[in-house]
Amino acid sequence: MKDLIEAYIIEVGRQLPSQGREDVQKEIRSLLEDALEDRSRESGQAVDDAMKVAVLKEFGAPDQVAANYGAVNYLVGPKLYPAFLQVAKIVLPIIAVLALIGMGIRLGQLGQPGYAAGGLVKMLEIGWEAILGLGTSVIQVFGTLALIFAILERTLPRVEQKDEKTWDPHTLEKVEGPDQVGFGEPVFEIVIGLLLLAFLNLYARYLGAGYNAEGGWVLGFADQNGWVMLPALTEQFFRFVPLMNVAILAEIGLNLVLLRKRAWTPATRWLNIGIHVLRIGIVVAMLVGPSLLALDAQMLIDSGGFTAETVEVVMNLLSQMLRWVLIVVIILSGVEIAKTVWRLLRK
Amino acid sequence: MTNSDAIENVILELRRGVIVLAALSLLDEEQYGYSLMKRLSECGLEVEQGTLYPLLRRLEGQGLLASSWRIEEGRPRRYYVISQAGREALPGLKAEWGGIVGMMGKVLSK
Structure with a gap:
């Protein structure tokens, strides 16, 4: 002992x-x-x-x-905690909505050819599975967020503690100043950037459409038992990944600088314009270039897991979704460039 | 938290406030942590050990104390003594304490 x-x-x-x-x-x-x-x-x-x-x-x-003896250890400190809460409040409801949509799709498929027959028991089973799936997703996302914020806590530049003599009330954030940068927005963008980097470099290759022996289909990641998954994205898409990484890393860098300075400067505004021009360039190249979708209608029909009707619905849905996501990115980046140029000229 | 717990906490806070001055004053001559605690106790100032010893390290970190390890009776002991900066600060701290006592006397007599 x-x-x-x-x-x-x-x-x-x-x-x-x-x-x-x-x-x-x-x-x-x-x-x-x-x-x-x-x-x-x-x-x-x-x-x-x-x-x-x-x-x-x-x-x-x-x-x-x-x-x-001064041993105060925490994963996310008081400075970053409000931003952590802000991001969690945005991301977690999105997960819940996605889970509800998924549950709605599964309930809608009940009784259709290739799917289980409807009925209260089956509906309750789907509801229960959705709740379990939602619980798992929430824990995973919450854990990922905690990990990202724990890394930020230890890597973000330390803000010097001001005492009563050196603290200046003029350093308080001005509510209406267009050059002032809050704390939450850059942290939010850094977190989203890191999540995007993780998706593009670790998970994107596993995204696909799957079918099972009973003729059901699903969209998601290729780790589901009993489903044959076909990759959703082409090599053409993955050719853009290095450039997307550069754009995202530049944006993360910009937000780190903004966190440090807590204000926009002409240099950071020009960098912001540069990043958005690069982003538009990538997206336009994606739109006009060869297809980014690896899923081919004939391939899906030949696989035997999909009916022609299902293939038409899936392909239409995917190509429209992708096209609109790309268009929205171009519009948002265009608006951001216009806003930034206007602020530079105004100054 | 009961009422007596709250009062006990207030008393502890009051005592913690004076430990710095008491320790700086008694460490005019070199002492190890336990002997300092005994001396404070002899003066009537009962201090929690878990409060006093970390405080000595903080004061050393602030440059007001100096310390050194020494082997005595076959085992190591850390000795603390007031530093030059501590000696220079002590008269001012004592004057501040005199001011606080006078001020509190006035406040409490009203």
């Missing part, structure tokens, strides 16, 4: 930052030995477990002692 004193020192040390931990542990050991020696001398008794317990109780609970 571990000695009580050693167990206590280890427990305190476990909660201390690694820097200086050994020194603090050495000091606590020395102080506890002094206290035990003093108590033993005063009572005229040898040190025993009861005496150790009394001394340790006087010294304080390990977590309290560690906190007094």
Whole structure:
């Protein structure tokens, strides 16, 4: 059995930052030995477990002692926590809506050729699966967000603490100043950028359409049991990934600079224009170039998993969705460029 | 939290406020942590060990104390002593304390 004193020192040390931990542990050991020696001398008794317990109780609970030594550890600190909440409040409802749409599609397919017959039990089963899926997705997304914010917490430039003498009220954010940058927006864009990078580089290749032996179909990622998945995106799409990475990384860099300066400057505005021009260039090239969709109508029909009707619906849906997403990106980037140019000229 | 817990917390906060001055004052001569706690206790100032020892390290970090490890009776002890910066700051801190006592005397007599 571990000695009580050693167990206590280890427990305190476990909660201390690694820097200086050994020194603090050495000091606590020395102080506890002094206290035990003093108590033993005063009572005229040898040190025993009861005496150790009394001394340790006087010294304080390990977590309290560690906190007094400045061991305050957190994943997301008070500075980033509001932005974390803001992003979570936007992303988590989107996940819930997607889950509801997915459930709606599955309920709508009940009773159709190739799908299970309808009925209350089947509907409840689909509802229950949707709830379970939603729970898993929420935990995964929440965990990913926590991980991203924990990384930001440790990598974002530290904002110097201002004391009463050096703090200047003029440094407060002006509500109406178009050059002022808030805290939430850049952090939100950094998080979205990192999520996009993860999707493009890790998951995009697995996105596809799947079919099963019963003739049902699904859109999603190629990790579902019992489904044969066909990739959704062509090599043409993946040729754009390096350029998209550059654009996203540039945007993340821009937002880090904005977080640091908390205000737009002509240089950051020009960089913003450059990023949006690059983005429009990529998207236009995607629109006018060869198809980005790997799913081919004939291939899907030949696979035997899809009927001609289903293929028509799927292909139409996908190509329209992709086209509109690209058009919306061009419009949004165009508006951003116009706004930025107008602010540069106005200045 | 009960009423007596709240009062006990207030008393602890009041004591914590004076430990810095008391420690700086007593560390005019070199002492290790436990002996300083015993001396404070002899003066009637009962201090939680978990509060005093981290405070000594903070004061050292602020340059008001200096410390060194020494082997005594076959085991290491960390000795603290007031630094030059601490010595220079002490008269001002004592004057501030005198001012606080006078001010609180006036506030509490009303």
